[in-house]
Amino acid sequence: MNILIVEDDQLLAEQLTESLRENGHETVHIDDGVKGEAEARRTAYDVMIVDRMMPGQDGLAMISALREDGVNTPTLILSALGQVDDRVTGLRAGGDDYLAKPYAFSELLARVEILGRRNENQAADTTLTVADLVLDRIGHAAVRAGQKIVLQPREYRLLEYLMRNEGKLVTRTMLLQHVWDLHFDPQTNVIDVHISRLRGKIDKDFDQPLLQTVRGRGYRLAEPELAKD
Amino acid sequence: MQRLNQMLKTTAVRLTLVYTLLFGLLAVGVIAYVSYNTGNLIISQIQSTVDEEISQIARQTRRGGVRRLIPMIERRARQPGANLYLVSDAGGRIIAGNVRDLDRDLLREDGWLIPPFSYQRFGDRDRDGQAIAKVFSLPGGLRLLVGRDIGDAERFRQIVGRASTLSLVVMVLTGLVLWFFVGRRALKHIDSVSQSSQRIIAGDLSQRLPLSGSGDEFDRLSSSLNALISRVEKLNTGVTVMSDSIAHDLKTPLTRLRNRAEAALPKSDDPEVLQEVIADADSLINTFNALLMISQVESGARAVQLEAIPLAPILRDVHELFEPSTEESGIELVLDIDAEIDARANRELIAQALTNLLDNALKYGSGADDPKFVLRLFADKGQACISVCDNGPGIPADQQEAVTERFVRLDSSRTQPGSGLGLSLVKAVASLHSGQLVLKNNDPGLYAEFRLPIAV
Numbered sequence: 001m002n003i004l005i006v007e008d009d010q011l012l013a014e015q016l017t018e019s020l021r022e023n024g025h026e027t028v029h030i031d032d033g034v035k036g037e038a039e040a041r042r043t044a045y046d047v048m049i050v051d052r053m054m055p056g057q058d059g060l061a062m063i064s065a066l067r068e069d070g071v072n073t074p075t076l077i078l079s080a081l082g083q084v085d086d087r088v089t090g091l092r093a094g095g096d097d098y099l100a101k102p103y104a105f106s107e108l109l110a111r112v113e114i115l116g117r118r119n120e121n122q123a124a125d126t127t128l129t130v131a132d133l134v135l136d137r138i139g140h141a142a143v144r145a146g147q148k149i150v151l152q153p154r155e156y157r158l159l160e161y162l163m164r165n166e167g168k169l170v171t172r173t174m175l176l177q178h179v180w181d182l183h184f185d186p187q188t189n190v191i192d193v194h195i196s197r198l199r200g201k202i203d204k205d206f207d208q209p210l211l212q213t214v215r216g217r218g219y220r221l222a223e224p225e226l227a228k229d
Numbered sequence: 230m231q232r233l234n235q236m237l238k239t240t241a242v243r244l245t246l247v248y249t250l251l252f253g254l255l256a257v258g259v260i261a262y263v264s265y266n267t268g269n270l271i272i273s274q275i276q277s278t279v280d281e282e283i284s285q286i287a288r289q290t291r292r293g294g295v296r297r298l299i300p301m302i303e304r305r306a307r308q309p310g311a312n313l314y315l316v317s318d319a320g321g322r323i324i325a326g327n328v329r330d331l332d333r334d335l336l337r338e339d340g341w342l343i344p345p346f347s348y349q350r351f352g353d354r355d356r357d358g359q360a361i362a363k364v365f366s367l368p369g370g371l372r373l374l375v376g377r378d379i380g381d382a383e384r385f386r387q388i389v390g391r392a393s394t395l396s397l398v399v400m401v402l403t404g405l406v407l408w409f410f411v412g413r414r415a416l417k418h419i420d421s422v423s424q425s426s427q428r429i430i431a432g433d434l435s436q437r438l439p440l441s442g443s444g445d446e447f448d449r450l451s452s453s454l455n456a457l458i459s460r461v462e463k464l465n466t467g468v469t470v471m472s473d474s475i476a477h478d479l480k481t482p483l484t485r486l487r488n489r490a491e492a493a494l495p496k497s498d499d500p501e502v503l504q505e506v507i508a509d510a511d512s513l514i515n516t517f518n519a520l521l522m523i524s525q526v527e528s529g530a531r532a533v534q535l536e537a538i539p540l541a542p543i544l545r546d547v548h549e550l551f552e553p554s555t556e557e558s559g560i561e562l563v564l565d566i567d568a569e570i571d572a573r574a575n576r577e578l579i580a581q582a583l584t585n586l587l588d589n590a591l592k593y594g595s596g597a598d599d600p601k602f603v604l605r606l607f608a609d610k611g612q613a614c615i616s617v618c619d620n621g622p623g624i625p626a627d628q629q630e631a632v633t634e635r636f637v638r639l640d641s642s643r644t645q646p647g648s649g650l651g652l653s654l655v656k657a658v659a660s661l662h663s664g665q666l667v668l669k670n671n672d673p674g675l676y677a678e679f680r681l682p683i684a685v
Contacts, residue, residue: 182580
């Protein structure tokens with residue numbers, strides 16, 4: 001993916017650049033909001049990572065300005081504040097996701113990869129397919145290898161989120177955020193139990209497990225041969 | 230009734246009561262003394278008059294004999310406002326005088342007849358009088374009685390008595406009224422001070438005790454205490470600021486460490502160790518995050534938006550989130566929505582608080598043979614109440630207050646994972662919503678209640 005990093009902290013930007021490149025992404029680093037806005041208008045990036053607090057123009061003003069002119073590059077906002085309502089203001093300004101500094105890089109990477117995917121997947125396909133698992137988004141029903149799977153409403157949303165992000169790592173925090181609309185770190189294993197229930201429904205009676213646990217990080221739904229860790 | 234009870238316990242009221250009682254007793258004493266002396270004075274005056282008369286009569290009888298006695302007695306007896314006179318023969322028959330009838334036994338012995346006896350006077354048929362008198366033997370076996378009606382003295386005594394009683398009643402009533410007002414004023418003052426104190430004790434160190442501005446003893450006491458509270462607040466803020474800066478400053482290098490460990494993971498020969506390093510770092514970061522979150526929630530309503538929202542959906546979401554976990558642990562998780570209630574609240578924070586409470590219940594409250602948690606929403610005394618209760622071992626009553634402090638954990642739970650910050654956050658969230666966190670015994674188990682104002 002092509003990623004634009006708009007961040008005034010030189011050290012942080014370097015670490016970010018290095019880590020993202022190691023994971024196979026192209027990055028461009030800009031260190032202030034005004035230039036960042038110009039760059040975002042000039043080039044189509046897959047994802048932008050924008051620091052909230054910057055000299056010149058802050059991240060939120062930059063994103064608002066871009067959104068007004070129809071530049072809809074998926075954006076992850078970084079903030080040193082990490083306040084309860086910062087996320088809300090950040091998302092209101094047009095950000096797509098929000099992460100408080102300091103962040104675990106794996107969390108950032110998972111979010112960036114999913115944001116990058118958003119454009120392709122945003123088209124409201126009526127069905128999602130991963131291997132022999134098919135999810136009917138209108139009938140809210142899942143079928144695997146021709147066998148009907150009965151899902152509770154929340155299980156449907158969980159599965160839909162995982163299938164939409166097929167092959168991508170999703171963290172527990174992301175699941176809580178997108179499936180339950182709760183934005184805090186789940187300190188408990190509640191999410192794991194939901195996943196194991198879902199696994200019981202979609203994987204238990206089949207040879208090929210689709211829902212994989214990525215130890216210490218989260219989960220990934222993918223065809224087994226595509227799975228990598 | 231409780232208010233009266235409270236009033237009876239104030240110093241002002243007690244003092245007034247003691248003084249009223251003391252003055253009352255004193256007044257009763259004075260009245261008794263005065264009326265006793267008044268009585269004695271009157272009686273001794275009567276006695277000296279009667280003695281004087283008897284000696285006159287005796288003198289004249291000695292000079293003129295018994296023959297002159299009778300007319301003399303009759304003359305004296307007819308004078309207006311006369312004393313009592315009676316002459317009888319040795320057999321007790323009345324010969325002369327103005328006494329129509331009296332107990333004849335009284336005449337048998339010489340000397341004073343005190344206490345007062347009853348008699349009837351001529352022309353006064355219907356009325357018994359009370360008198361004291363002296364009996365005196367005359368030559369020839371005759372007996373002379375000279376006395377005085379004490380009705381006037383009695384009436385005087387009664388007047389004095391009535392006046393005194395009246396003044397006593399007035400005094401006691403005044404005392405009671407004074408008692409009531411002084412007590413109420415003192416109580417009002419004390420009440421407002423203790424209300425403020427309660428808020429301060431509840432953790433709002435920005436509160437100060439009210440000053441009336443009169444510079445009285447209450448004001449002086451309050452301003453001294455206010456200075457004390459300011460000092461405590463300053464120290465407390467210092468501690469919080471320090472722990473926050475430690476958390477904040479350590480979080481960045483800790484995260485860097487964690488990210489480095491993660492970056493090294495694919496190239497490592499021993500990924501297990503690095504995984505553990507990452508897990509440990511994550512748990513430290515989580516503790517710091519929780520600490521910063523509590524401070525942020527505590528530090529004020531400015532940063533957090535509260536809006537009128539229905540509470541029931543939050544409970545349903547949290548119930549749904551925890552239902553698989555509790556089921557897996559063999560716990561019955563009951564959701565009981567008693568009423569649909571709106572409150573000015575922040576959904577995220579309420580959900581997080583409930584998550585913390587249920588998380589605690591899962592960790593520490595699931596020891597019963599037949600574990601059961603109840604998540605309930607109801608209205609009570611104009612407040613929205615969300616309760617989470619379990620039937621586990623509970624928290625001893627004397628530690629229920631302490632466990633809401635940062636890092637405080639029960640000894641029995643130290644072996645379990647956890648930071649000791651969960652309930653602190655719940656409490657901070659409750660105060661942010663102008664509500665309270667109430668912990669009680671569920672007999673058995675812990676009953677945690679989250680109370681917040683209902684939105685109108």
